[in-house]
Amino acid sequence: MESELSSPAQRLGVTVPFDAPLEAHRGLYRALADAGYTDVWSIESAGTDAFTPLVLAAAWEPRLNVGTGVASVFTRGPGLLAQTAAALAEAAPGRATIGVGVSSAVFVERWNSVPYVKPYQRARDVLRVLRSALAGERTDLDGETLQVRGIRLGRKPAAAPPVVLAALREGMIRLAARHADGVMTNWVSPADVRQVVQTYRDAGGSGTVVDRIMVCPNPDAELVRTSVKPLIARYLSVPGYAEFQRWLGHADQLEPVWRAWHDGRRDEAAAAVPDELVDGLVVHGTPEQCREGLRQYREAGVTLPVVSIMPFGVDAFEGALALAGR
Numbered sequence: 001m002e003s004e005l006s007s008p009a010q011r012l013g014v015t016v017p018f019d020a021p022l023e024a025h026r027g028l029y030r031a032l033a034d035a036g037y038t039d040v041w042s043i044e045s046a047g048t049d050a051f052t053p054l055v056l057a058a059a060w061e062p063r064l065n066v067g068t069g070v071a072s073v074f075t076r077g078p079g080l081l082a083q084t085a086a087a088l089a090e091a092a093p094g095r096a097t098i099g100v101g102v103s104s105a106v107f108v109e110r111w112n113s114v115p116y117v118k119p120y121q122r123a124r125d126v127l128r129v130l131r132s133a134l135a136g137e138r139t140d141l142d143g144e145t146l147q148v149r150g151i152r153l154g155r156k157p158a159a160a161p162p163v164v165l166a167a168l169r170e171g172m173i174r175l176a177a178r179h180a181d182g183v184m185t186n187w188v189s190p191a192d193v194r195q196v197v198q199t200y201r202d203a204g205g206s207g208t209v210v211d212r213i214m215v216c217p218n219p220d221a222e223l224v225r226t227s228v229k230p231l232i233a234r235y236l237s238v239p240g241y242a243e244f245q246r247w248l249g250h251a252d253q254l255e256p257v258w259r260a261w262h263d264g265r266r267d268e269a270a271a272a273v274p275d276e277l278v279d280g281l282v283v284h285g286t287p288e289q290c291r292e293g294l295r296q297y298r299e300a301g302v303t304l305p306v307v308s309i310m311p312f313g314v315d316a317f318e319g320a321l322a323l324a325g326r
Contacts (some may be wrong), residue, residue, distance in 0.1 A: 013039030013306035017053045018317045029061040035324040041069040041306045058092035066092050070101035070166045073126040074108040079151050082133035089157035101166030121145050127179040134160040168244035177205030186212035189280035190300040192248045197301035211302040216284040216310040217319045224284040227312035230270040237261040287322045
């Protein structure tokens with residue numbers, strides 16, 4: 001069924017899983033497809049891994065495309081990552097996209113005891129191995145961060161799934177243009193998207209532009225702003241995100257936030273986030289206003305918006321349905 005935000009020519013994704021047991025998601029996936037969502041994209045941070053929710057979606061709801069958003073290039077070896085990606089592509093033939101990224105030092109080093117070094121080079125090396133292996137080729141690589149010998153998948157997917165790279169800053173965006181099938185970003189405004197897309201296209205990228213867009217379908221603007229500011233302060237103080245925001249031209253707005261955060265003054269950091277920055281990075285308001293906000297992202301060059309429903313005064317799943325006009 002077509003929603004107000006998707007059409008046969010447009011895809012619309014939503015971030016999963018929701019705050020419910022995975023075994024309860026069968027009905028949720030069906031309802032999302034009924035509402036007009038075409039894609040479900042996972043998140044891999046402190047909750048589930050990137051693949052398990054999508055394997056369930058692939059089996060339970062064949063109308064949905066599935067995408068990892070994202071699997072770390074550090075925490076799985078390239079052979080295992082290729083095997084897992086191929087298995088997802090086999091479970092959802094023609095419907096899977098593999099999103100990979102460098103994650104963060106916290107997740108890679110502190111949680112997984114893997115050195116977080118040369119992230120750009122690691123992403124480049126993994127992309128080379130992953131795309132070659134998924135194409136069914138015997139793969140060898142003497143890279144800057146990887147040395148692999150003779151990777152060849154015993155169960156090659158019928159069609160190699162597209163691989164997109166989560167990119168923060170110009171170098172990664174250009175890497176996505178050269179070595180991936182698309183680029184993925186988040187915590188950006190429509191104006192920021194134009195800068196990302198221009199850089200990607202100028203570097204020769206012609207693939208999908210995926211954007212995880214923070215959305216809160218709640219008309220209480222003050223509640224949304226107050227609730228989201230601590231999250232913005234925490235995320236945008238991570239070194240990779242901070243450099244990305246500098247590249248996008250937001251340093252003047254964020255310098256007070258960064259100073260307070262790095263001094264350990266968390267409440268002051270959140271309070272220093274300007275309202276206008278929140279309004280640029282988070283789509284909020286009535287469902288109708290949020291739909292208009294998402295249209296602005298499409299007009300800026302996003303080809304696959306993936307909404308992440310913020311549960312501030314709303315239930316995330318019900319908010320997703322309301323956003324789709326259901």
